[in-house]
Amino acid sequence: MQYLSIGVRCLVGVVFLASFVGKVAGREAFGAFVASVRRMRALPPGLARPVALLVVAGESAVCVLLVVPARGADAAGLVVAAGLLTAFTTGIAISLRLGVRAACRCFGTSTTPLGLRHVARNLGLTITCAVGAGAALTAADAAQPGGATVAIVAGLVLGGLVVVFDDIVDLFGPTKRQAMDLRGRP
Numbered sequence: 091m092q093y094l095s096i097g098v099r100c101l102v103g104v105v106f107l108a109s110f111v112g113k114v115a116g117r118e119a120f121g122a123f124v125a126s127v128r129r130m131r132a133l134p135p136g137l138a139r140p141v142a143l144l145v146v147a148g149e150s151a152v153c154v155l156l157v158v159p160a161r162g163a164d165a166a167g168l169v170v171a172a173g174l175l176t177a178f179t180t181g182i183a184i185s186l187r188l189g190v191r192a193a194c195r196c197f198g199t200s201t202t203p204l205g206l207r208h209v210a211r212n213l214g215l216t217i218t219c220a221v222g223a224g225a226a227l228t229a230a231d232a233a234q235p236g237g238a239t240v241a242i243v244a245g246l247v248l249g250g251l252v253v254v255f256d257d258i259v260d261l262f263g264p265t266k267r268q269a270m271d272l273r274g275r276p
Contacts, residue, residue, distance in 0.1 A: 092229040093241040098222025099164050100245025101252070102171050103156045105215065108253045110149040112198020113142075119198055120146070126195035130204070132184040148174045165226040172219035179212040194256065202256040211255055 113123045120142070127145075128138035148170060155167025178196075182204050185192060191203040233241075251258070 091225040092231050092233045093237050095164065095222055095225040095229050096233060096238055096241040097245035097248075098168065098218055098225065099156045100242050101249040102168060102215070102219055102222065103153060104246055104249025105252050106149045106152040106156075106171060108197050108249075110146060110153060113146055113149070113195070115198060123195045123198075126192055129190065129192040130181055130185040131188055131190050131192075132181040145174070162227070165223045168219040168223035168226065172216050172223070175212045175216040175219065179209055179216065182208050182212070197253055200256055202260065207255070207259060211252065215252065 112119065114120055123146075124139050124142045127133070127142050128135050133141055152167050152171045152174065155163045155170060158164075158167075185204055186206070186209070191205075193201045194204050194208055196208070
């Protein structure tokens with residue numbers, strides 16, 4: 091269980107660090123994130139900035155908790171991450187239900203419209219956080235260096251793949267021209 095916990099911490103840490111950095115990379119990046127929260131229409135417009143600040147604070151807290159060596163901090167970080175992901179998923183689902191196709195600013199600069207793939211990605215990450223928190227709370231053995239290295243590398247690679255998930259889907263999906271042809275438009 092120790093290796094599962096290590097791998098999940100690395101995966102979730104990469105995802106939340108990339109998300110945090112993408113949103114606070116400058117005044118313009120944060121402003122674009124606030125605007126995207128407003129465009130989602132899941133909240134009253136006046137709450138967009140305070141919610142955006144809470145999201146950034148929560149994401150940074152996850153990153154800190156996942157690296158703090160105190161007992162239980164890793165599990166707490168994964169629980170906070172699962173809570174944030176649940177809130178994100180709910181917001182995306184509300185936006186989709188309203189017919190809003192705002193850009194996903196999950197990692198900063200993406201222009202990919204929110205869709206079911208974002209709901210699926212977040213649900214998968216939420217489940218991963220729950221499994222990782224359980225593993226962290228039940229892990230009793232000390233990790234061996236070789237196993238820990240494999241778990242760290244696997245978590246970092248998987249986390250990186252989650253961060254570029256939209257790009258991967260777009261790479262293997264139909265081109266814009268093919269998508270237009272499929273919809274019957276010239």
